[in-house]
Every structure is written in structure tokens, then in C-alpha cells.
Amino acid sequence: MQKKLESQINELLKNEGFKKNIRLDHVIKSLHGKAEFAFIVNPLAERSDDPFLVAKSLSQKIMDAIPLVQNAFPSETKKGKHTLVFINLKINPEELKKYRAGNIVNTLKDVLSENFGQSSKNMGKIVIVEHTSANPIAPIHVGNLRNTIHGDTFARILKATGYEVRRHFYINDVGLQIGFTVIGYEFLKKEKLYPDVKFDHWIGKVYAIMNSFYSIQTIKQNARKKDIPVSKSRYTLTATDLKKIDAYYTDKINEIKKEVENLKKEKNTKATKQKISKLNRQINKLKEESKEAEKYVATVNSLKIRFPELFDILKKNVKKIDLIAKTSEYLEKYEKGNDKSINSLFRELTDWTISAFKWTLKRYNVDFDAFDYESDITWNGSPKKIVDKLAKLENTLSLHDGTYRFTYPKQLINKMYQELKLDKKSIPIKGDIPDLQLTRSDGTALYPTKDIAYSLYKFHQFNPEKVYNVISDEQTLPQFQLLLPLYLLGEKHAAKNLIHYRYGLVELLGRKMSGRQAIYITADEYYDETKIRARMAKKAAFKQFEDETWEEEEKLLTAVTLASTRFPLIDTDPNKKIVLDLDRELDFKRNPGPFILYAHARAAGILRKAVPRRSIDEIDWKILAENKETIDIIDLLATFEQRLMDAVNDMNPSKIASWCYELAQKFMKFYEQNPILSAEEQTKEALLWVVTALKKGIATGLSILGIPAVDRL
RNA sequence: GAGCUUGUAGUUCAGUGGAAGAAUGUCGGUCUGCGGAACCGAUGGUCGGGGGUUCAAAUCCCCCCAAGCUCGCCA
Structure with missing residues (x-):
């Protein structure tokens, strides 16, 4: 209907001799009830015209020509020294009801359909997400954890858009x-x-x-x-x-x-x-x-x-x-890998640590498809082959001390940008790029060289469309330095599709973390402390259900713990560094994660008492067409697919986190304003369907965030 | 010194050219109800500063300021 109205207005504008088109928007809050849609008039007015007069006459013409519109009136807002003029449109109530009722039905059916939250758009394509990759010499701490949660959540998002996703952990066991x-x-x-x-x-x-x-x-x-x-x-x-x-x-x-x-x-x-x-x-x-x-x-x-x-x-x-x-x-x-006792000593240490990591990661609901050893990459000889190939390039210098240095001449970089059609905005470094030392003087490969080898391994072995490396923004330069060597090795697909998924570091309020000094809050401590607080909060609230089993209580506490720990690490723009205030995150009132769980449990509580008997098609949805809280929920549910795509394109899972939070908030309002069980039969059935869809919506969103939804809390 | 990132309500953050938003905090309300871990209202902003582009800038461009990060035969 919005589209239809938009084209009708644009048609009218064309006939009236206006050169520009308009785009309809929702009306601002203060005009709710008086109008539904609005568009800005300023661009239509020529320089000499008064936009308000234009708006006035245009409003009249719209009312006369378009039956869908019951009322059209201008409004203006001062912004600095300028005045913005809008035309607000009130839709014929009967038409609006019909439109909204249709909207509700479509959205409900979509949400309740089997494939909601699982698009087939990218079916058959493979992507790799490499994340965590913590050095196996110290426990995973809350700093690493942001990497883990971003990587895991992003992998889930990619999967929801249809990709086959492989999650890799790179073990730096040489160094x-x-x-x-x-x-x-x-x-x-x-x-x-x-x-x-x-x-x-x-x-x-x-x-x-x-x-x-x-x-x-x-x-x-x-x-x-x-x-x-x-x-x-x-x-x-x-x-x-x-x-x-x-x-x-x-x-x-x-x-x-x-x-x-x-x-x-x-x-x-x-x-x-x-x-x-x-x-x-x-x-x-x-x-x-x-x-x-x-x-x-x-x-x-x-x-x-x-x-x-x-x-x-x-x-x-x-x-x-x-x-x-x-x-x-x-x-x-x-x-070299020839000394058996050395090999087993290194591997013993590494494997003990990695298995400890796996245990921790499992608690955070994080799984991997592969653990790749840096030593394996080294032993198969690929870093050496890469050095040999790169050494032949004109821009690689051979130094007196026997090392090789890869340089970044401007012409070559520009050639790469052009041929790969890299978006200038995505290029993180302007100006000169420092040289890259490929080998030590003893001939062994340095980390970036092995990273080139590992990148190629990922592309050659699995043939992915893209490889996302989840690595903190400290490593922007070395990640960028990988691309030109790949390009010059003829690996154009890799050079274009090796993507640095950047995120800012985590700081702790009032504390400094340092791996070198063994000062950090480990992921295990963070998890345990949260779970203890959840247990205490539950006891304090006398929230022990009579028929509750030990297993169920564990399940509830686990859900609360995951919601409380994972959510704050994912709910802000990855580019921003975050300062974790543990007191705030552990206070369940101030942490949005548990709030979302609570909304889901409330919805489940209603559905335990009653479920809709009639099918969606048997209900006259006009009865909810003027219910503001319902419309809000429906509109938000309908944006899910778009949010998923945005999250992928912007590499920003916080879009899904905020979607869940908004949904929970809207539901709480809905819940307060609309007594359901005591409602008249028709309305009750309709409201119950809305609750059913909302519950599924929240559960779907939460599962993408790696948080299990529970029916009681 | 150069480059990158960030700067929006007391605080934590949304907002990618079109009417300044939410949560939290503070103050005040709703309470024997489908679960009060809730809801409603009030409060609170020279969008870091200055210039430019545009009918229109928190948003795009330039300069400055502040914070953080990066610039190794470490990874």
C-alpha cells in the first residue's frame, strides 16, 4: 500500500510538472493518529517558491485526486536557519484497516512458516569464518571472548542466509x-x-x-x-x-x-x-x-x-x-619437524591447552569445524614455496643478511585496486604501506608469510566464496599487507575475498588486563561468576517452580548465563572498543540479554494457558488493525530478513541483537496494554496468534545470538 | 611524526542526506493481573570544535581538538 500510494503521488507530481520523485516515510510520533505517512516537500519547490505554499496547494490536489487519502496537510519544522516542510497523509480508515489486516496475516504466516530465519539465498556457497585463534599458552579471557562471540554469532548469521559455513580455529603453535x-x-x-x-x-x-x-x-x-x-x-x-x-x-x-x-x-x-x-x-x-x-x-x-x-x-x-x-x-x-621428542612435547602442551579451550568454548555454546595447526602448515612446505615465488618478484628485495623484504610500490597497489575493483572506502590504509619482512636471517618464515600460506590453504582446500578472519583492529595493517602478495601470486579470488572482520578491544572498567603479567579475567571466571549470580537472583526472587527438576533449573541458569555474557559482547558496533563494567553486566535488570529471555518466558507463559484454536485464515484481522502494539510488533517482525542481510553486509551482528531487544520491549508494552486471556473470543484468538509469532521471532533471534530460549525463568 | 578507529542525554549506545531516538540514572505514578526481572509519565542534547558542499548535514568533504590503536628478524 505504501508503494502503491507512493507511485500514485509520483504520477500526480509528474502530471503537475514536478521533476522530482518523492519517497514516503512513516509519520513522526507527535502526529500519530492524525496521519500515517509523510513526505518532504522542499526538494519539489524551486528555489524561488515558498515550500509551504507548494505544500498547501499540493495537499489539496492529492486529496482531490487520490481516493486512498482521506486527509493531507502540511507541517513544518525549523532546523537551524532552514525550514523543512512535510505533507502528512491520513489514509482512508477502511482502506487502512484492510491493508494492515493483510499485513498482519502475511507477516504471521511468514514468521510461523517452517523456513523463517533460514533463507536459501546463498544455498550451495561456502564461507569460512576463522575466529578466536587464541595462542595456546594462556587461558581464553574476556578480551578474547569478544572475538569468539563475534565470530560465532557472525557464523550463525551467515548460516541463516543460506551459506554453508565452516568455522576454523588457527592454532599458533610455532613461535x-x-x-x-x-x-x-x-x-x-x-x-x-x-x-x-x-x-x-x-x-x-x-x-x-x-x-x-x-x-x-x-x-x-x-x-x-x-x-x-x-x-x-x-x-x-x-x-x-x-x-x-x-x-x-x-x-x-x-x-x-x-x-x-x-x-x-x-x-x-x-x-x-x-x-x-x-x-x-x-x-x-x-x-x-x-x-x-x-x-x-x-x-x-x-x-x-x-x-x-x-x-x-x-x-x-x-x-x-x-x-x-x-x-x-x-x-x-x-x-623442521624431524625431532620426534620435540614434536611430541610441543603437541602435548598445545593439545592439553586446546582441549581446555574446547571445554570453555562449549560452555559458551561455541563449536568449531576445524582446528588448524600452524606447524602443519609449516611442515607441508608451503611457506617456503611462497617465499621462493615471492622472491622472484621485482618488488621483493633480497637483503645482505639473507632475508627477503616484500615492498608495496604505489603502482602495484593501484593496479590491484583497479583490477579487483576494491571499494576505496574498504581500504583501511592510505599512503605508504611499510615493507613486509618475509623470513628471518636463518631462512625460516615469519608469521605473515605463514599467514599467506594459511590463507591459500583455506581458499584451495575448501573453495569458499569468502574467508572472514575475525581479528582485532590492532592487526589492521598486517591483515591488509596479505592482499598484495596474494594478488601478485595470481590468487585474485583470494586477494579480493579474504576479509578482515575487525573489532575493537575489550577493556575492563577499573582494571588492566595483561596476558604477559597473567592479569586477566578468564572466560571461565566470567561464566562461573555470572552463573552464581543468576542462581542467587533466582533464589532471592523465590523463583523455584514446584515441579522443577534439577536438569530444568540448570537449563534455565545456563540460558540466563549465556544471555548475560554473550549479549553485552555483541550488542555494540564491532568498530567500537568496549569497556566491560562487570557490575552492570551481572545486574540482570540492566543487562538486555536476560530481559529478552524474560519476554520469551512471558509469551510462553500465556501459551501454556491457551493456544489459538482457529486457523489464521479464519480470523478477521481487522479487529487488530488499529491495535498499536500489535502493529509495532508485526512491523518489526517483518524486518527480520532485511536485518539479517544488513548484518552480513555491514559485518555487524549487533543489528540482530538490537532486533531481539526491540522485539522484547515491544512485547512488554503489548502485554501490559492487551489483557489476552480475558479478552473477547475473537480478539483473544487473534492476540494469541500474535504471541505465538512473537515467541517464535524471539527464539529465532536468540538462537542466532547463540542463546537458547526457555519457557520459564 | 604518519595512518586508522572513536567522539550524540549524567552514563551505555542506536541513528549512512530529510522532523534528535532508546535503555539506564534521577524524580513521580501504575500493583491482589496472562509471571513486577514489568508498565506509564517527567527530567535530561550548541550531535567534540570550526569551515565547506546541498533546498536540506549527526550523516558527505576539508582543517583543528581529545582518547585509543598501529608503524619489529613478536604473533
């Missing part, structure tokens, strides 16, 4: 961090000191301690290279060491600052500007470096106090070896 953690693990095994908590929580402590040793050794080594006379021991920084290091950096920074001052006095050319920029960058880097030493001294002290037993044993053992040397020895062996 510095795991290298020294494995060494610590080996010490502890020899000393027969076994985990006294869940494995990933335990290994997180081991990692933090070993990392502090490794970092201090690195700091001291670097200091010696710079001829700073630091003390002999490998793993301790004395107060005098700190002073000497600090003095060195202060001198160095001052030197560069002087240089900058001198440059500033020179002519302000592009070259000098670039030099200044470079030097400033150096200053920043030096400042960061100079703080490192002090930071690690503090970290070591805190770790020693918090985990004394682990700390002492690890320290005792690490003193006997050169940790940096041993780490590279282990890593080299593991990368």
Missing part, C-alpha cells in the same frame, strides 16, 4: 611465546610439578613467568650490544642496571631531539619533514624501549609473589641454561 613456554613446561615435568588448576589457567602462569625471564635476558643482551655495562647475570636486572639503561636512553633521545631541532631550523621541504617524522618515530620507539626494563622488573616481582612455587622452580632451572639460545634451538627443531 617465540610457545617456544619458551614449552621449555618451562619441560622443567616442570622433570620436577614432577603438575597442574593444580585447569590446564590453560596453569600454563598461563608458566608462560608469564618464562616470558619475564626471556624478556629480561633480551633486554640485557641488547644493552650489552649497545655497550651499556650491565651486570653479568642473565635473568636479573639490578637497580644500577636500570639506572645505566635509563641514562643511555636519555642521552640517545636527547641526541635525536637536538637533531630534530636543527632540522626544524632548515627549509621546510618535504624531505626534511620526512626526516623529522622518521626521527620522531625513533624517539617514540626509544621511549618505549627505555620503559621496558623497569616494567619487567615490576612484573617479575609480582609474579614471584603471586605464584611462588612455580616461580622458584622455573627460576632454579632456567639459571642452568641460556633461554634465548635454547628457545631458538627448540623452535628450529619444531619447525
